[in-house]
Amino acid sequence: MPHVGAPEPTLDPSAHRPFASVEEYILRCTDEIWVDRGVGLIDTAYYDPEVRIHGAFGTSVGLAPVLAGTTQSIASYPDEVGFGEDVVWEPRGSQSFISSHRVYSTGTNTGWTSYGPPSGRHFEKRALAHCLVKDGKIIEEWVVRDEHRLVTDLGHDPHEVARRFAERGDWQPLELGDLPEDPIRTGVSGVRDSETAPAEGQRIVEMFDQMWNARRLDRISDFYDRDVVLHTSRGRTLQGLRQVSTETLDMLAAFPDAQQRILDVCIDDHPQRGQRAAVVWLLEGTYSGYDVFGPATGLPIQLLGASQLVLEHGRIVREFRVYDELALAIQIEQGRLRSTTAGS
Template sequence: MSDPLSPASYAPYPSVEEYILDWTDRIWADGAIGDIAGMYAADLPVRTASGVGVGVEGVIRGSLAKKAAFLHRIGVGEDVVWESRGPSSFVSHHRVLHTGAQHGPWAYGPTTGRAAVSRNLPVCLVEDAMVTEEWVVRDEWAVVEGLGHDPSAVAIAAPVDLSPLGAGGIFGRPAPADPVLEGDSGPRPATHREEATFVASLWSDVVRERRFDRVPDFYSRDCIVHTSRNRTVTRLDGVRGDLMELLAPFPDAEVNVRDIAVHRSPDRGLRASVMWQLRGTYSGLPVYGTPRGERVEVLGVSQYELEGGRVRREYRIFDEIAVLAQIEAQRARQGVTPS
């Protein structure tokens, strides 16, 4: 597939993939923290499951602290699913596999000598070779647990209060009316409309409508799903159960697709990536302690390898530590003893 973008949109690199992968290595492998200001717009918003930060200075400070705490942590770029957003802009859904130990002091607790395996998935809107908005999704439960820390203690120590964000929540705006046509990163191109409709329907028909009987319409018989807490489930029954477990703690949850990117490449084939939002009350299964109706917002990304008109493999990433920290913030306000 020919590149529809102006080369200036990913300069000075030869491709979008090299732009994303090389910048990531410069910052996290080589430690070029000072170069971040040359990649991120000065006033960009960075949206995570723990809140919204504004400005490149916060990105620099946070990156420096994390690099110092995880000095020898290695991040491998597993895939870059990107799509144009006009002649000089693109959106990148970049999946990264992290391995390594905690080197120094960090919010999760003292160094334990253990290593963790987890996935991150930053979604970046890039305009004229500068990141102008970013949504960052991490499987922090896998990090906390892998390093030997207690997830509940971590959430209690750093509660997350999203109420100052108001009705717009993490995204700061209503959900897109039709993400096949336009998502949070902007209008989609006319290419891959069928595949975008397919993954949007997966979320609307199976997840939003709770039609788990329709899983075989979207997943292949031998499907594999890598999901939160570094877990893997397989085949159709595994997918059904995992999607039910996603929703069961929040039975009234509203689920919206926020952004879609689809890309085909000669070496990796056809892939799609969906950024999604779940908002509901913790009133179902007691996954995070005793449910008391606490409001929760989940920011997640699912990437799909498509084969024969079905999902052959999915990577579903979201931050359950942030979910637990949101719940703990409301318990603290209500004077509830931590679980």
């Protein structure tokens, strides 16, 4: 991928107008909205009026939820600094692209939040925003945040927060439409330009399927480097094959029948950063295993997640795995409340 400021050779300039490159578009529009506080640019410059946003609490359509959520977040954390760690992208036709923007945010909670009054406490969290952009407008977005890390940094009890939010019925199922059968060729972001699916993409899909669906964690060394570093939920950093394997097993122990579906894959080669990949995934199963999120309910769950992978010589040397454990706990508690109400 070219440096910021260099034109993209495979895209019409209208795809990332008014900027010279995809990376510049993603980084600059984020700064203009969040740092410069140009919230109205969501409406006038960067988002389609019928934009679809898929997140931890369901799917929203239109600008009103985006404008409201951005305004409230800036008011909650007015000194927040979001560092754009990386932008992984691919074209989707001559006038569209898919990008995965990894952001690490720090700040202080000096305003009200949905969790309560100002705590005055420092926070850190990571997010991944997978955006489909056409003719300079974001038309669809899949976004995940490590909200569990945020609420604990602010001094809140995640179990109490989950209970309160569940009572309000805040979680709704995602509206994803038909899930892709072959996400390498056609994912939720559309059809890949190349007629031949990249070998790296095929290996990534195979890796997710083998580890999560086939439960072949004995094959982890086929895909990950021995000294791999995994940055995952709750701000944790793990290292080595055994820790990465155990992290996956811990989730499967809570949801023993879970299956993971890949929604989208994009692969980006950069002259300095090397080869990186971005994956959007959906984990579905029943909460019938260990009581990680309170007493098991036997009810279905749906977890949207995203990963950015750094590859060297075909192996993953670093993974940034983001999903919202708080929203998962809210979903489980909400299902428990509804089940109890229906049975009474």
